[in-house]
Amino acid sequence: MPKVLVSDPIDQAGLDILSQVAQVDVKTGLSNEELVQIIPEYDALMIRSGTRVTQEIIEAGNQLKIIGRAGVGVDNVDVPSATRKGIVVVNSPEGNTIAAAEHALAMMLSLSRYIPDANHSVKNGTWDRKSYVGAEVYKKTLGIVGLGKIGSHVAAAAKAMGMKLLAYDPFISIERADHLGCRLVDMDLLFRESDYITLHIPKTPETANLINAEALAKMKPTVRIINCARGGIIDEAALAEALKEGRIGGAALDVYENEPLEADSPLRSLGKQAILTPHLGASTAEAQINVAIDVAEQIRDVLLGLPARSAVNIPGLYPDALEKLRPYLQLAENLGNLVGQLAGGRVELLNVRLQGELADNNSQPIVVAALKGLLSQALRERVNYVNASIEAKERGIRIIETRDGSIRDYTGSLHLEAKGALGDHSVTGALLGDGEIRITDIDEFPINVPPTHHMLFTRHRDMPGIIGKIGSLLGSFNVNIASMQVGRKIVRGDAVMVLSLDDPLPEGILAEIMKVPGIRDAYTVML
Ligand SMILES: NC(=O)c1ccc[n+]([C@@H]2O[C@H](COP(=O)([O-])OP(=O)(O)OC[C@H]3O[C@@H](n4cnc5c(N)ncnc54)[C@H](O)[C@@H]3O)[C@@H](O)[C@H]2O)c1
Numbered sequence: 001m002p003k004v005l006v007s008d009p010i011d012q013a014g015l016d017i018l019s020q021v022a023q024v025d026v027k028t029g030l031s032n033e034e035l036v037q038i039i040p041e042y043d044a045l046m047i048r049s050g051t052r053v054t055q056e057i058i059e060a061g062n063q064l065k066i067i068g069r070a071g072v073g074v075d076n077v078d079v080p081s082a083t084r085k086g087i088v089v090v091n092s093p094e095g096n097t098i099a100a101a102e103h104a105l106a107m108m109l110s111l112s113r114y115i116p117d118a119n120h121s122v123k124n125g126t127w128d129r130k131s132y133v134g135a136e137v138y139k140k141t142l143g144i145v146g147l148g149k150i151g152s153h154v155a156a157a158a159k160a161m162g163m164k165l166l167a168y169d170p171f172i173s174i175e176r177a178d179h180l181g182c183r184l185v186d187m188d189l190l191f192r193e194s195d196y197i198t199l200h201i202p203k204t205p206e207t208a209n210l211i212n213a214e215a216l217a218k219m220k221p222t223v224r225i226i227n228c229a230r231g232g233i234i235d236e237a238a239l240a241e242a243l244k245e246g247r248i249g250g251a252a253l254d255v256y257e258n259e260p261l262e263a264d265s266p267l268r269s270l271g272k273q274a275i276l277t278p279h280l281g282a283s284t285a286e287a288q289i290n291v292a293i294d295v296a297e298q299i300r301d302v303l304l305g306l307p308a309r310s311a312v313n314i315p316g317l318y319p320d321a322l323e324k325l326r327p328y329l330q331l332a333e334n335l336g337n338l339v340g341q342l343a344g345g346r347v348e349l350l351n352v353r354l355q356g357e358l359a360d361n362n363s364q365p366i367v368v369a370a371l372k373g374l375l376s377q378a379l380r381e382r383v384n385y386v387n388a389s390i391e392a393k394e395r396g397i398r399i400i401e402t403r404d405g406s407i408r409d410y411t412g413s414l415h416l417e418a419k420g421a422l423g424d425h426s427v428t429g430a431l432l433g434d435g436e437i438r439i440t441d442i443d444e445f446p447i448n449v450p451p452t453h454h455m456l457f458t459r460h461r462d463m464p465g466i467i468g469k470i471g472s473l474l475g476s477f478n479v480n481i482a483s484m485q486v487g488r489k490i491v492r493g494d495a496v497m498v499l500s501l502d503d504p505l506p507e508g509i510l511a512e513i514m515k516v517p518g519i520r521d522a523y524t525v526m527l
């Protein structure tokens, strides 16, 4: 039974799903060293933001197939290292959207009305109404940085509260922003005109320290800033300084550069103009059930050999596309494997041509599948859909993709050409109506054979007797032939022979085949 390590608190609903297919060990609060030590026994790791999955942990995880992040942000996972090692990283892109958006809205209103401090004062036995005169959000301008899932929900709610909305998001269309009632503006204008600024962007090299001293200097002295996205997007020292000096009106933070927030952080000593919560954006009962189920289901699926629906490191493989393309992915993998062997390894160029109805599809998964097949002889089970592209890039394999919708011999077919140690070789394959795979062309010789585990290919001169000779030779080595096909372009010219074999070819037989008059070349291929 596979083993799953759960290293952060996860809702029981997720653990129940994992228990159906795996032994589940919940061990929270482990140090990096402890994780490095125990990770080799696990097939899957399930985390939240509390576990930092370092390169060291990934390197040690020799059995690891999947890392599941029960939440959105994967900035605590070394995704490039996982990709290199062929480990799928999945998250739950939508499970906590509402929770995070509602937390941001709660922060905005709490900041406006000093609710945390007012509450604290009453509980401490005072009745002070003068110190907590707040501001209304109605008719104020809210600047939303990042109009994705959470930003959009915040926009809808803020609009309903009568706020004017500005948004900055370079990857969102004007139409989408219009639809949400937001004016899409540049960042400077948003900084200058907003009464409230809320951040809903990922932490990336571009967004790190986005709100720094320079940005703060552009803002209104009354501006209130809310960060329920990621720590490190705001320069905390600069923010604390600006708040202390009254250069901005307030800040509500849920996330920090370092979590837990350091005991001596200058943020901790700020007054009622600052609200700090300990990364609670996703901490609702509903969100925790959503993300736990979402990610546990994906871990279960991957452990059962099925694809994951929200893999962050298998680009282009979305569930709908996957379902539609699944038979073609198998075709691409078989053809990639075949052309790689025919080209004799050390492939430097792979030309992938999508033909017929296949040309209308997203080519990326097909190319990844072809590369997986191509590299499988060299890398065996180490290559998968996650790392095939990176492995190909590191080997210097150049990839050319073309589409030709006009080729209509089958509903859709795939043509691969590889340049390798044995020169240029090409294969074409298609799917029959019943989903059966057929190899329809080898080195431009038309054939029609299903791929099988053991295959023998020859290049020979089309002449009487040659097929019989190969047949008896294989018989004399006790190799059973399942099917045999000959492809030729002209009578008595060059031809190819493709044999599907029930047994592997014994040592030495290829040399015997090469001695048969008329045979120019012979290759065995294992698919
Ligand atoms: N506090 C929490 O507990 C909590 C909970 C959930 C999500 N989050 C965080 O909230 C953030 C947003 O999550 P989401 O689900 O809305 O993500 P999303 O991917 O749906 O939206 C992010 C948006 O940011 C935009 N963006 C990217 N780079 C940008 C840049 N440089 N400038 C402006 N916009 C940029 C993208 O175009 C996208 O529209 C993430 O960082 C996520 O980790 C925090």
Ligand SMILES: O=C(O)[C@H](O)COP(=O)(O)O
Pocket (backbone or CB within 6 Å): 048, 049, 050, 070, 071, 072, 073, 074, 096, 279, 280, 281, 282, 283
């Ligand atoms: O990115 C996220 O999903 C949030 O930051 C939630 O983090 P958490 O799972 O640790 O609450």
